[in-house]
Amino acid sequence: MDSVKVIEIKKSIFESNEIDADSLRGELKAKGVFLLNLMSSPGSGKTTTLVRTIGLLKDKLRIAVMEADIDSDVDALKIKEATGVASIQLHTGGMCHLDAEMTRQGLDNVPLDGLDLVILENVGNLVCPAEFDTGACCNAMILSVPEGHDKPLKYPLMFQVCDLVLINKTDVLPYFDFDLEKCREYIHLRNPKARVIPICAKTGEGVDAFAQWLLEEVTKWKN
Template sequence: MCNHCGCSSEKALLTAPGTDSQHHHLHFDAHSLQLQQSLLAGNEAIAEQNRQWLVNQNITCINLMGTPGAGKTQLLEATLADLAEGLPEVAVLEGDQQTLNDARRIQAMGGKALQINTGTGCHLDAEMIKAGLAALSPVAGSLVFIENVGNLVCPALFDLGEQRRVAMMAVTDGDDKPEKYPHLFSSCELVIINKADLLPYLEFDLTKVKQAISQLNPQAEIFLLSAKTGEGFVDWEHWLTTSKAVSQATASATHQPHG
C-alpha cells in the first residue's frame, strides 16, 4: 500500500515464475480499502469541478502519464516549438517529487508552466490540479498539458478532470510494460512509444507491444515517434490539431470515471 495515496488492491497475488497453480495472497485490512475508497471518492468530486471549469473556459486538458525518462518533457518542448504559434496558448502543469527542472525547460521554450512538487507523493491528484489551474490561469481556448509524475501505477488511478489521457513509454523501457502495468495503458486513448531512433540498437519487439496494447485497449491509437529527431511527429501533431484533442471541451457529457 502506498502510504501517501492509499492505493492498494484487496489482495496481492504472488506467483513464483514457472508455476501455474500455487498462489500466495497478501490480504489488506478493511481500513486500507476504506481509505482508498474515501480518497478516490473525494478526488472524483474535485476532478468533476476541474472538468466543469475547463469546459466553461473552453480549455482542452491532456493528462500525459508514463515512465520516468520516457521523454515526456522533451515531447512537450518539441510540441511547443512546432505548434505554439497556432494555438491561443499552451500551458503546462509539471508534476515531480522535487526540483523546478521541467517547468524551467517549458518556460525556456516560451510556454507557460507551473511546477507542482509532490514531495513523497507518487502522483498528482485533482486538488493539486485545481490549485495549479488557479495559479497558472490559462486563457480561454488554450491547451493545457498535465505532465504527471513519472510512474506507471498511481497516476492512472486518479482522475484529474482532464478531457484526454495519453500514456507514454520509450523503447528503452523494454517491451513488457503494457503487460506489467495494464491499468495505465487501458485507461488512455493514445499511447506514444518514444525514442524510435534507438530501435536499431535495442532488443525491442514493437509488434509485441502493439499487440499487447491493442488487447488491453482496442480503441487506443498507437504512435511510434522520436521527440528528439522528429520521426513520426506528424501523427502526434495531427492528433493534437484535430477534434480528437484540441477542440471545444465537451468531454463533461461523455466522461466515464477512471477506475
Template structure:
C-alpha cells in the same frame, strides 16, 4: 459492552473527485483541453512537450504545462526557456499528482489565454493512473528503451489511456526492441487505442500525434457546444 455494526458505504475517492470536478468546470468554461501525460522517469515526457511547443504555436494553439515532479524545478525551467507558461508542482515525495494540487496550480496559469494544458505527471507507471485530476484524457508514454511488455506489466495506465505514444523510435536500429510485440501488448489491454510512434528529437511521427491532439480538442469542443 456490546459491539455494533455501522453500515457506511462512503465513496473513498470522493474528495479527489470533487476537486477534479471543479477543474473540469473551469476548463469547460475557458474552453481549454487538459491532457494528463503519464510515463516512467526518463521516457521522454519533457522532451516531447518541448518539441510540441513550436509546432503548436505555429498552428495558433496556446499551450501551457503543469509540471509534476517529486523534487527540483529542472523540467519547468526547460519549458520556461521556450516561453511556455508553466507551473511547477512539487509533490515532495508523493508518487502521483492529486486533483486538489492540480486545481491550485491551474488557477495560477493565465487560463484566459490558453487552449491546451499538458499535465506532466510524476514519472511512474502505477499510481498516476489511479487518480483523475479533471483531465480530458490520460496519455500513456512509453519509450522503446523500456521493454515491450510494460503495457501488460502496468496494465491500468494502458487500459485507461486514450492514446499511447511510443517515444525514442529513432533508437530502434540500436536495440533489440520488438515493436510489433509491443503494439500487440498494448492492444491486448486496450484493443482500439491509437498508438503514435515518434521521435521527439528527429521529429518523425510528431505531425500525426499533433493532428490527433487537434482532432481530440475539436471533438471536445463540439461535445461541449452541443450540450
C-alpha cells in the same frame, strides 16, 4: 469495559477524487480549455517530447505547461527556455501522483482565460498516476523503447486509462529487443481504443502526428 460501536462506511478512497475530477472537467469545458494529462516512467522523454510538440503547435494554440515532480524545477525551466510558453512547476510533497485537487491548485496559477491547451506532465510513475483521475480531458502516456514492449502487460491500468500511447525513442530500435507490433498488440489487449503513435522526440520523427492528434482533440473539446 469500553463498548465498541461499528460505523459502516463502504467508501472507495477514489470516490471523492472522482467527484472532484468530474467537476474540474466541467469547469474546463465551460472555459473551452483542454487539459492533457501526460504520464510515463521517469526518463521516457516527456519533457523533450513536449518541447518538440509545442514548437509545432504554438502558432496555432495558446499553450501552458504544468510540470509535476516530487522536487526541483528543472523541467519547468527547460520548457520555458526552449519554447517560450508559460510553464509552472508543481511539487507533490513526496506524493507519487497528482490528484484532481492538486491539479486544481496548479491551475489556479495558470491564466486559463487566455489559453486553449494546458499540458500536465504528471510524476514519472506507471502505477499511481493511472489510479487517480486528474480531471484532464484526455490521458496520454509515453513508453520509450528501452523500457521494453511488455510494459502494457505489467502495468495494465496505465494502458487502460490512456486515449493515446506514444512510443518514443524509435531511433534506438535497432539496438533493443523491442517488438513494435507485439507492443501494439499488448496495448490493444488492454485498451482496444487506444491510439498508438511511434515517435522520436530527439529527431522529431512522428511528432507531427502527435501534434495533429492534439490539435484535433482540442478543437473537438471546444465545440
